[in-house]
Amino acid sequence: MPSVMLRENEGKLSLYIAKKDLEAMVVSLEHDAIDKWGGKIELDDGSAWYLDPLDAKPKLPKTLRVRRA
């Protein structure tokens, strides 16, 4: 369960995994609604992560814990 930082980069969502020094763009996000935000996150390098859905879209950038999906 690494800590990752989600941030918006020029309008696009990106994910930074400090442990891996990996900065990757998010290709798809399962839930992207006002009241539910998170779920499966797919990255442009092919890997996927799971974020427990949040009640609201957080203020980015934000450090969150994710799991391997």
Added chain:
Amino acid sequence: MTSLNVDEAKGLIEEVLEVYPEKAREDRAKHLTVAEPGQETKGCITSNRKALPGVLTNRGCAYAGSKGVVWGPIKDMIHISHGPVGCGQYSRAGRRNYYVGTTGVDSFGTMNFTSDFQEKDIVFGGDKKLEALIDEVEQLFPLNKGISVQSECPIGLIGDDIEAVSKEKAKELGKSVVPVRCEGFRGVSQSLGHHIANDAVRDWVLSGENKKEVGPYDVALIADYNIGGDAWSSRILLEEMGLNVVTQWSGDGTLNEVKNNVNVKLNLLHCYRSMNYLARHMEEKYDIPWVEFNFFGPTKTAESLRKIATFFDETIQANAEKVIAKYEAQTQAIIEKYRPRLEGKKVMLYVGGLRPRHTIGAYQDLGMEVIGTGYEFGHNDDYERTLEDIKHATLIYDDVTGYEFEEFVKKLQPDLIGGGIKEKYIFQKMGIPFRQMHSWDYSGPYHGYDGFAIFARDMDMTLNNPCWNELKAPWKKIA
């Protein structure tokens, strides 16, 4: 020399790796690659791994990253090298972080403070000694603004509680006393030291309590270590652009400037590797965006000035154009003077931090080509950023070993090598011009337009020095 194509370069890597035992060969192969045009940038190379036992590596330790790079240049603090005397003494003043101030009175940049651990301190613990040392420092140098305790290896091994001592002393003195757990054995290179130092700044210095009103053009210039005056020549351009540089650290920085870092509109990050952790933290916690920039060579400088200006209104954007236009004639004159002397020359780099990619633009402005580059302690994100800057078939080597670097140089025969003091004399004895790209070979600054003039002169001075023709004894020369 002739340029290699991708296949030849790959062949060269294989050839060089042949002497290693199988396991070592497999491991090292992951750290060497050839950059191809249009290459997928993700995970092209393995980096930030432990150096192989038995090979010669150029890396430093976590203490070097924290004391030497991030904390050391903060001039009005006393940085105690807590542990045996050597770590501090042999690295003392080596990085040429210039500063303004009176050394020993209100600035302490080039001085070495150490607790000089002895056997009895290892056996009975060194906390008492640290307390006594802090008291003594305070008495001798009352104008210091704060103290940082940089641990060396034994502190972590014997489990001294430097945090407790620091807290107690901070209360007693009413000054910042910052414990930094940067024992040398942590991590694989100095890179972890940067991270630990960043975390110490985050936990012990930055605070929301210091939040004040922020002007519209207030910026921070961070992660510029003022090697040979680099931060100063960068700052000139930013100020000419109309930006208000309220804090600049750690090169020529003060503790108050670090504290004040929460009061800016934008963080200008020069060395991504050593301070991105803090930039990301400040973005999340204090809502301060950050931008990387590159002030090496006129092309990249202009690019960066425009990029920085996009974060502000039209006034700044117009000013940026004015600054670029103002220096155009000066730059043109430099290029006209030096380009004919340097055109087409090949360069190999092996440095740390940001220079393996940032200086490429400056060489290209002079018509030179970088045919190989590598980081001592770069991570994946550094290599991704590097691939944007390089052209066809560039050799990329991570944490290159002494043997590999020598072999690459023998085969590629570059006209100039940029590296550190550890490589310098080997290559000079091989008859290849060499510039130290860590300390600018005691020259500098190299940042900005004024720095480019010095950069071009230095490269010409090294490369076209008549001494390279005199390496062979006259009677051995073929007439």
